[in-house]
Amino acid sequence: MLFFSFFKSLVGKDVVVELKNDLSICGTLHSVDQYLNMKLTDITVSDTDRFPHMISVKNCFIRGSVVRFVSFFEWLWVLLTKFGQG
Amino acid sequence: MTSSLESYMNRMVNVVTGDGRIIIGLLKGFDQLINLVIEDAHERSFSETEGVLTTPLGLYIIRGENVPIGAFFPNFLALGRFENFKNECVQTPRRPTK
Numbered sequence: 001m002l003f004f005s006f007f008k009s010l011v012g013k014d015v016v017v018e019l020k021n022d023l024s025i026c027g028t029l030h031s032v033d034q035y036l037n038m039k040l041t042d043i044t045v046s047d048t049d050r051f052p053h054m055i056s057v058k059n060c061f062i063r064g065s066v067v068r069f070v071s072f073f074e075w076l077w078v079l080l081t082k083f084g085q086g
Numbered sequence: 087m088t089s090s091l092e093s094y095m096n097r098m099v100n101v102v103t104g105d106g107r108i109i110i111g112l113l114k115g116f117d118q119l120i121n122l123v124i125e126d127a128h129e130r131s132f133s134e135t136e137g138v139l140t141t142p143l144g145l146y147i148i149r150g151e152n153v154p155i156g157a158f159f160p161n162f163l164a165l166g167r168f169e170n171f172k173n174e175c176v177q178t179p180r181r182p183t184k
Contacts, residue, residue: 021106033090037120052132053108057100061091063120063150066104 007032007070015040016071017062023051025060036064091116099124104152107131111146119150 011029017038018024024047027040039061045054094113101109101122111127127146131139 021102021104023102031090053100053102053130061094065151 003036004032004034007036007038010072013072016073018068018071019062019066020068021066023047023054025054025062027060030059033064036067038062038064038067038070091120091122101148103148109143109146109148110140111143117150121150122146122148124148 007029011031013029014026015029016024016026017040023045025040025043025045027043030039030041032038039059041059043054043058043060045051045057048055091113095115097113098110099113099122101111101124103109108130109124109127110130111124113122114125115123124146127143129141129143131141133139
């Protein structure tokens with residue numbers, strides 16, 4: 001419940017979610033549930049060479065079990081987009 | 087507040103599975119484990135030589151543990167955008183290995 005409450009307090013903020021398949025998604029946290037499934041809106045993906053199918057996607061639902069980590073530091077996103085291409 | 091797929095029901099969804107496959111179709115059902123029922127499913131794969139390939143699959147039930155991400159977008163937008171990838175989309179392994 002502690003983490004659920006924490007993520008509820010992050011709703012509406014910009015977060016970076018990295019998945020276990022190395023896909024990093026930056027977006028606004030729309031909602032979260034008890035399994036830490038998340039919905040993001042207005043998303044962007046850093047490594048579009050590897051994940052071209054994500055370019056046109058604007059909203060997504062992420063199953064909690066596939067999340068590696070969530071970051072809400074925007075500078076991390078800057079790092080990912082700058083150096084995450086290689 | 088609760089995160090549910092209810093708002094994606096009967097809409098075109100783009101599902102990325104655990105082995106990296108991309109399945110497009112109409113979301114007809116789901117449960118609390120995120121098992122999905124996809125009507126008129128198509129697998130979309132990206133090829134260096136042939137552009138975007140779409141393979142019809144029919145009605146699909148995807149087990150929840152295999153679903154990393156369910157992405158939603160209006161279908162027409164995706165079709166328009168994906169056709170443009172023919173020359174740009176390279177180096178995408180069809181089924182990325184871990």
